[in-house]
Amino acid sequence: MEKEYKPVSFSKTTITELMVPTYANFGGKVHGGTILSLMDKAAYVCSTKHAGAYCVTVSVDGVDFLRPVEVGNLVSLHASVNYVGRSSLIIGIKAVAEDIRERTESHTNTSYFSMVAVDANMKSVQVPGLVLENSEDVRRFMKSKFRKEFRLKKKEELNEMIAKLESATDLNYLDKENCIVASTLKK
Numbered sequence: 001m002e003k004e005y006k007p008v009s010f011s012k013t014t015i016t017e018l019m020v021p022t023y024a025n026f027g028g029k030v031h032g033g034t035i036l037s038l039m040d041k042a043a044y045v046c047s048t049k050h051a052g053a054y055c056v057t058v059s060v061d062g063v064d065f066l067r068p069v070e071v072g073n074l075v076s077l078h079a080s081v082n083y084v085g086r087s088s089l090i091i092g093i094k095a096v097a098e099d100i101r102e103r104t105e106s107h108t109n110t111s112y113f114s115m116v117a118v119d120a121n122m123k124s125v126q127v128p129g130l131v132l133e134n135s136e137d138v139r140r141f142m143k144s145k146f147r148k149e150f151r152l153k154k155k156e157e158l159n160e161m162i163a164k165l166e167s168a169t170d171l172n173y174l175d176k177e178n179c180i181v182a183s184t185l186k187k
Helices: 032-051 135-167
Strands: 005-009 013-017 053-064 072-085 088-099 105-118 129-131
Touching: 013 032, 032 053, 032 072, 032 088, 032 105, 053 088, 053 135, 072 129, 072 135, 088 135, 105 135
Parallel strands: 005 129
Antiparallel strands: 013 072, 053 105, 072 088, 088 105
């Protein structure tokens, strides 16, 4: 059986939504969680289209909030498959807010969602390979590959640090932190 490949352009996705007052926080700006939810939807649509299977979010590699989003803006989320592994996909998402009255656009958010394709029993399934159609696709694939390797390495290092901390009883780790230890814990 020959391996299947799909071009990046096949699954590129744009979702646009009007930012309404119910999305606003007390400061009058759109909740970050609303933007994050919309990004997750865009990642799902893009990854599922490429995989041809149900996809689940396994991690979000940071969400950069670059500018606030205003009620009344149209927010477009541009998603593309940046990387594929055996069953995983990394979806790059760029959010752009458009102020219709002012006729301006601003890049408000960037994020990378790691998705995994699964079957009806929630077991991972193989995804098609990715056809990199231009130098931008190659650059995004390589950046995502390095980002994935970096994330896995940092996760391993963090777990090692936590294991050391859990076995430590030395409260000197807290000397320069913005906290105090209750006297009942010092005994």
